[in-house]
Amino acid sequence: MATALCAGILVLLTACGTQVYGQGGERPDSHSTAEPIPWTTMQPSAVTGVRLGADHRTLFLKTQVPSGARACVRKLKAVLTDPATDLVRVQVTFTSPSGDRASGCTKESTATAQVRLPEPLGDRDVIVDNYTHFTADGAKPPALRLCGKLGCTPAATGCTAASYDQALMEVGAPEHTYRNSEKCDGKWLVLDFSWRTGPACGDSTDPACSSRLGDRWFFRAKKSGWEPIIRTSAGGCEDVRRKEPAFPTTLCESLAPLPPSLHPTYPPSSPSPSPDTSG
Incomplete structure (x- = not known):
């Protein structure tokens, strides 16, 4: 009888199963058998800061990555994409199921990736994911300074x-x-x-x-x-x-009105909200 009882319990446990979401389980919004949500390789939505380690060779990169009630990020890493010359080029990647909103990874949080350079950074700038530019020039160590749309040394405001x-x-x-x-x-x-x-x-x-x-x-x-x-x-x-x-x-006193053929009847790609003519 004891043997039969144990066998019955084993059947029940096998029927219920133990599944961990993200490791072969069903989508959280599904009550039927479904394929697991895939974890795909992607890049952070933004890299907002870079800090230089005490050894002057390690870079700590502050990134924006998916987050949610369950694990949303694995294998976060930063790697050098080119030999270091006058610039240091870094790529940040991770894997995540956030491409499918059913994963629950619909928010963002901050995570830090790091990469060690083969030699001290010195006065070289850092380019992350091809377009985000950081420089030590004018920065407050150990942080690097994030450059703007006009580069790291934009022109002074003036008549140029x-x-x-x-x-x-x-x-x-x-x-x-x-x-x-x-x-x-x-x-x-x-x-x-x-x-x-x-x-x-x-x-x-x-x-x-x-x-x-x-x-x-x-x-x-x-x-x-x-x-x-x-x-x-x-x-x-x-x-x-x-x-x-x-x-x-x-x-402004000598300005002539713009010709009707020039002035658009709709705004071009302009800041939001555009300044208006009201007092």
Whole structure:
């Protein structure tokens, strides 16, 4: 009888089974037999910081990775992708089931990966996953400084071509934009620019080849670069001085309205929210 009882218990345990999610178990939202959610190799959504170890050779990389109620990350690692020259290039990867929302890995948390360099970092910059740039120049050790969209040493705010490029980037100017005119005194800026809309062709007399849209933005200088004040197609100073009374009339009183053919009836790719013309 004891033998029969044990056999019965064994059958029940075998029927119930013991499954660990992520190791061959069913999806948490499924009550039927299903394939396990695969763990795939991916990269972090962001690498937000790099710190140099006391040995000057180990890099600690602060990354944003998936998280949830269950394990969401395995095999987090950082590796050198090229021999270290004047730059150190690093790639961060991990495996996760977060590609399927049923995994429950729908949030993010911070995790640290590390890589040891074959020699001290010195004054070299670090590039992570091909596009995130860190430098020791101007940083507070042991941290490296995260560089911005304009690189590690952006142009000083002023009446220069490089600084105007920063202003165009700030308002989300379309690709291949070219500047039509600038009025600048170092503290305030008016920038007119336009971009082609017709097909690419060589006949400059054909309106279909030379049609374009344009915009006019007013800016004030900040330490971080040119800051947008307002966008308008009107001439003169009325719109901008309603928004910013300190804007100098010497830079706007001679402005003509933008031609209707230039000014778009819809906004281009621009910051959200775009400055408006209300008081």
